Amino acid sequence: MPASSNPQRALVILARAPELGRVKTRLAAELGAAAALAAYRELGALVVRAVAEVRHCDVVVAFTPADRESAMREWLGTAPRMEPQREGDLGARMAAAIAARQAAGAAKVVVIGTDCPEVNAAVVEDAFARLDRADAVFGPASDGGYYLVGVRRPLPALFDRVPWSSPRTLAATLERAAAEGISVALLEELRDIDTAADWRAWQASRAGTGR
Numbered sequence: 001m002p003a004s005s006n007p008q009r010a011l012v013i014l015a016r017a018p019e020l021g022r023v024k025t026r027l028a029a030e031l032g033a034a035a036a037l038a039a040y041r042e043l044g045a046l047v048v049r050a051v052a053e054v055r056h057c058d059v060v061v062a063f064t065p066a067d068r069e070s071a072m073r074e075w076l077g078t079a080p081r082m083e084p085q086r087e088g089d090l091g092a093r094m095a096a097a098i099a100a101r102q103a104a105g106a107a108k109v110v111v112i113g114t115d116c117p118e119v120n121a122a123v124v125e126d127a128f129a130r131l132d133r134a135d136a137v138f139g140p141a142s143d144g145g146y147y148l149v150g151v152r153r154p155l156p157a158l159f160d161r162v163p164w165s166s167p168r169t170l171a172a173t174l175e176r177a178a179a180e181g182i183s184v185a186l187l188e189e190l191r192d193i194d195t196a197a198d199w200r201a202w203q204a205s206r207a208g209t210g211r
Helices: 025-031 033-051 069-076 090-103 121-130 169-180 196-209
Strands: 009-016 058-064 081-084 108-112 136-140 146-151 184-186
Touching (some): 009 090, 025 196, 033 121, 058 069, 058 090, 069 081, 108 121, 121 136, 136 169, 146 169
Parallel strands (some): 009 058, 009 108, 058 081, 136 184
Antiparallel strands (some): 108 146, 136 146
């Protein structure tokens, strides 16, 4: 995924280095740490491959911990450009990643994670298109959070004092947006893979479609 020479659009993929016992902890509680790590690696590689089809876009994998770039390269290969995430909670890290891309010249910035296997190039393109008419765009997740956020101008208020990993994460963010006069567009609701039930349902859907 080479960076565009004129990155008016930027896509940031937030990811944690694939380490046993440090990823997919809710999944690990039900399936074991080794199975959770294997699932995490599969999901992340799938998402990165899928969004590789987005063109005319500066694509960056923002990873944590900051000293694990070699592990990230072993997992995702040499193509994605990588940079360490900033310190802080999820909101602070997303805000910093967006600010870095805006400072580099991007007019529209979209951020995704690696938990939603249905995110692909078409979803990302839809998000960029909706930013023609809205200040921010969100992809609602079925657990009350969101799998994607995009902005067309600096909007740090969207990431401040939000109840992360909560059934009210998106609702609270939308309330903040309304209070700040920030116009918002919503994509279709998709499912993150967080629990064993999520994982089994996705595996069953893949088997049904032959994917």
